[in-house]
Amino acid sequence: MITGVPLSWYLILGAALFCVGVYGLLANRNLIIIMMSIELMLNAVVLNLVAFARFMEPARITGKAFAIIVYATAAAEAALGLALTIAIWRTEDTVTIEEIDLLQG
Amino acid sequence: MTGLGGEVIRTLLGAFAMALFPLVVVVFLIWEARKVIGRMQDRLGPTNAGTYAGPFALFQTVADGIKILTKELIIPTGADRGVFVAAPILVVTVAIAVWAVIPLGPTGLQVVDLDIGAFYVVAISALAPFSMIMAGWSSRNKYAEVGAFRAVSQIVGYEIPQVLALLIPVLLTGSLSLQDIIRAQDIAFIFVVPLAAFSFLIACVAEVGRLPFELAEADSEIVAGYFTEYSGMMFGAFYLGEFINNLTVSVIFSVLFLGGWRGPWVDQVPWLGAVWLMAKALLVFNVLVLFWAAMPRLRIDQVLAFNWKFMVPLGLVELVTVAIADKTMESLGVAQGWERSAGLLVANLVLGLAIVGVLSLVGREAKRRRSFRRPGVGAA
Amino acid sequence: MFAGQVVFLIIACLMLGAAVRVVTSRRIFHAALWLIGSFFCVAVIYMLLESPFMAGIQLFIYIGGIAVLTVIAIMVTKGGMHPDSHTLGNGWSAAIVSISLFIVMAWTITQLGFPNEPGMPVAEEGLALLGAALVDPGGYLVPFEVVSVMLMVVLIGSLYLGRER
Amino acid sequence: MIHPFAVVGLFLVVSLIFGVAPIALAWLLSPKKLNPRKQQVYESGNPTFGETWIEFKPQYYLFGLAFLAFDVEAAFLFPWALAYNQLALYAVFEAAVFLGLLGVSLVFVWRKGWLEWM
Numbered sequence: 001m002i003t004g005v006p007l008s009w010y011l012i013l014g015a016a017l018f019c020v021g022v023y024g025l026l027a028n029r030n031l032i033i034i035m036m037s038i039e040l041m042l043n044a045v046v047l048n049l050v051a052f053a054r055f056m057e058p059a060r061i062t063g064k065a066f067a068i069i070v071y072a073t074a075a076a077e078a079a080l081g082l083a084l085t086i087a088i089w090r091t092e093d094t095v096t097i098e099e100i101d102l103l104q105g
Numbered sequence: 106m107t108g109l110g111g112e113v114i115r116t117l118l119g120a121f122a123m124a125l126f127p128l129v130v131v132v133f134l135i136w137e138a139r140k141v142i143g144r145m146q147d148r149l150g151p152t153n154a155g156t157y158a159g160p161f162a163l164f165q166t167v168a169d170g171i172k173i174l175t176k177e178l179i180i181p182t183g184a185d186r187g188v189f190v191a192a193p194i195l196v197v198t199v200a201i202a203v204w205a206v207i208p209l210g211p212t213g214l215q216v217v218d219l220d221i222g223a224f225y226v227v228a229i230s231a232l233a234p235f236s237m238i239m240a241g242w243s244s245r246n247k248y249a250e251v252g253a254f255r256a257v258s259q260i261v262g263y264e265i266p267q268v269l270a271l272l273i274p275v276l277l278t279g280s281l282s283l284q285d286i287i288r289a290q291d292i293a294f295i296f297v298v299p300l301a302a303f304s305f306l307i308a309c310v311a312e313v314g315r316l317p318f319e320l321a322e323a324d325s326e327i328v329a330g331y332f333t334e335y336s337g338m339m340f341g342a343f344y345l346g347e348f349i350n351n352l353t354v355s356v357i358f359s360v361l362f363l364g365g366w367r368g369p370w371v372d373q374v375p376w377l378g379a380v381w382l383m384a385k386a387l388l389v390f391n392v393l394v395l396f397w398a399a400m401p402r403l404r405i406d407q408v409l410a411f412n413w414k415f416m417v418p419l420g421l422v423e424l425v426t427v428a429i430a431d432k433t434m435e436s437l438g439v440a441q442g443w444e445r446s447a448g449l450l451v452a453n454l455v456l457g458l459a460i461v462g463v464l465s466l467v468g469r470e471a472k473r474r475r476s477f478r479r480p481g482v483g484a485a
Numbered sequence: 486m487f488a489g490q491v492v493f494l495i496i497a498c499l500m501l502g503a504a505v506r507v508v509t510s511r512r513i514f515h516a517a518l519w520l521i522g523s524f525f526c527v528a529v530i531y532m533l534l535e536s537p538f539m540a541g542i543q544l545f546i547y548i549g550g551i552a553v554l555t556v557i558a559i560m561v562t563k564g565g566m567h568p569d570s571h572t573l574g575n576g577w578s579a580a581i582v583s584i585s586l587f588i589v590m591a592w593t594i595t596q597l598g599f600p601n602e603p604g605m606p607v608a609e610e611g612l613a614l615l616g617a618a619l620v621d622p623g624g625y626l627v628p629f630e631v632v633s634v635m636l637m638v639v640l641i642g643s644l645y646l647g648r649e650r
Numbered sequence: 651m652i653h654p655f656a657v658v659g660l661f662l663v664v665s666l667i668f669g670v671a672p673i674a675l676a677w678l679l680s681p682k683k684l685n686p687r688k689q690q691v692y693e694s695g696n697p698t699f700g701e702t703w704i705e706f707k708p709q710y711y712l713f714g715l716a717f718l719a720f721d722v723e724a725a726f727l728f729p730w731a732l733a734y735n736q737l738a739l740y741a742v743f744e745a746a747v748f749l750g751l752l753g754v755s756l757v758f759v760w761r762k763g764w765l766e767w768m
Contacts, residue, residue: 006599009493010530011599012594013500013501016587017501019587020501020504020505023579023582026582028508032558032562033507033508036507037507039547039551043524043527047527047530061618064615065618065625067539069625071722072636075546076635076638076639078554078555079554082711083642084646085558087647095562116652116657117664124661173676174672174675174679175676175681177680178676179684182686188514188515194670196669198662198669201668201669216658219537220612221538224538224545227541228541229544231544232525232549235556257557261721262713264721265720275732276731279733281728281732338672339673341672342672345672409765410765413756414765417756425749428734432737432739433739529659532659533655542725550717550718553717554714557706560710561708561711614733616728616732619730629744633747633752634751636751636752636755637719637751639715640715640716640752643715644716648764
């Protein structure tokens with residue numbers, strides 16, 4: 001190993017990144033920032049996947065295959081989430097979750 | 106420890122030399138482009154009018170560079186200062202960072218031969234649109250913002266055909282390392298898969314925003330596009346980054362499709378590889394310059410429609426055709442050497458003829474439909 | 486040995502700093518730029534994990550794709566304009582929740598005793614193996630084709646949502 | 651022996667230096683005589699009017715979406731292209747199905763007219 005960094009460091013880094021994402025998700029009211037927080041959380045998950053793939057089974061490809069499929073899912077989620085955001089923007093003229101009241105009829 | 110320290114210093118020196126290389130070449134490329142454009146427009150281009158420009162105004166760009174260094178750096182009121190300054194830095198950084206994997210010669214004349222070299226180029230280039238969007242957004246200028254948005258939708262769109270075309274040399278070589286791709290080209294890939302080379306070239310022209318895809322900085326519509334507000338060396342950084350990108354795509358096209366550093370006597374004299382590569386890149390660069398001088402500018406809807414309705418389908422069809430034709434030939438026992446190349450060339454030519462046929466049918470249909478309406482209706 | 490740890494710590498600090506700026510910036514456009522910064526740092530971490538392909542994918546999909554799309558969405562919704570505070574009133578409770586979550590996770594990780602060194606060196610032909618496994622019926626063929634169907638649904642569905650009406 | 655990735659990292663740092671250096675040099679060398687008229691936003695000599703940060707057409711976003719779908723697809727194709735030489739003909743057809751589905755959906759949205767610029 002070139003770096004000498006133990007696995008637990010990567011995992012703690014991933015946990016910290018995930019928690020920053022959780023904070024952003026809970027504390028923000030702008031839909032786009034919420035999407036960004038979700039991206040941060042997904043990134044933390046993939047970071048864990050890649051770290052485990054490197055340390056636990058470097059010869060095989062399961063971790064990488066999982067990670068790349070998580071990436072595809074993340075991209076799909078971002079595309080659809082932002083498309084919904086823009087659809088809401090065009091009907092409601094806002095992207096702030098408190099002001100969105102589509103369900104009130 | 107001294108061994109490691111020496112290695113680090115040697116690597117750093119090599120990295121500096123390699124990063125300096127495109128800058129030095131670009132100084133003369135700018136001169137060359139201005140001369141060629143001048144001749145095509147019945148002018149002389151830069152001439153030896155001043156004292157400092159040297160014979161044939163060879164050092165005109167150097168003089169310009171020194172002049173621009175002493176110009177005032179103006180940050181407009183209301184601009185977002187941090188982002189405004191970061192944008193030109195990012196342009197040059199990204200433009201140079203790509204050169205880490207470019208092989209100037211068989212061995213040694215390369216910073217590092219990454220085994221995912223081609224993917225590195227694509228991945229680093231993914232950072233490029235942000236410099237434009239940062240410049241456009243932070244300037245607080247409507248023209249700048251419109252220019253940035255045009256640039257981004259054009260650049261990200263044309264990334265798709267570019268990557269699809271880049272996959273074809275990778276697929277034929279079975280490696281992402283640029284050195285391996287060069288070594289596999291006993292016959293330059295442009296003669297094996299001309300359609301892929303064609304679509305890569307067009308996508309590259311769009312990526313670097315040369316005419317006819319120059320609408321990000323269409324000076325008659327939106328002043329200077331995303332760098333309208335920049336002055337002094339910050340403007341110079343955009344100009345430099347643009348020309349480095351031109352050089353980079355020329356070099357990458359040469360590496361992928363023209364055989365890179367391969368040429369006579371390279372085996373005996375390795376540094377000759379750099380000369381061959383630069384000669385090929387100069388050829389490609391001059392194609393860009395000729396586009397620049399000869400083409401009108403397209404509208405944004407035309408640019409995007411050309412990408413999504415022609416280039417992307419072409420890239421998909423070409424990739425599938427090459428992959429299936431090659432595999433079929435392999436199962437027929439024609440796996441190696443010139444027979445494989447000839448088979449792929451035939452497949453490409455058939456595909457090209459089919460595309461021309463479809464286009465002419467579509468064009469005839471469109472003409473027939475248009476004849477029922479008054480001319481000019483329907484243009485945006 | 487030591488140099489790798491130093492690089493890791495620097496990159497980790499940059500990454501977390503950028504991530505915190507993402508969720509606390511007052512301008513959404515700045516948040517997007519910090520997001521790109523933290524994505525880039527994640528790519529560097531992948532390089533430390535000797536997974537250059539994952540680093541490239543990180544730049545290619547996350548920065549080149551998702552971040553570009555986010556920036557475009559910000560511009561289209563005028564989100565880049567107003568430097569307002571867009572946090573909810575419950576910022577403190579959110580901070581407490583996420584910090585306690587982090588403490589629990591970090592404590593668990595330190596208790597579990599993960600290896601300090603990877604067992605094996607990186608496989609030489611890892612990426613080609615991955616490519617072969619993606620189209621191998623005994624490997625990941627089904628997820629591979631499902632991704633294609635998913636992308637198809639995304640393309641059609643999101644263009645349907647966003648089309649001109 | 652320096653690891654190749656470390657070399658890439660060094661090169662990134664060097665290219666950042668090359669990006670910063672000219673602007674830092676110009677900042678040292680250039681005159682600094684700012685005044686409000688000089689710092690005005692340049693909009694072809696007209697005084698600027700209205701909101702500066704304009705709202706863009708959602709069309710830009712639609713093309714961004716289409717780009718993202720193909721971007722992910724291209725990322726999946728890289729390992730496939732690398733493994734291509736070891737693959738059998740049926741595996742190539744599987745990738746062709748992968749590409750074909752996206753191609754079909756591209757043709758679908760094209761026919762629906764959602765790729766038109768309005």
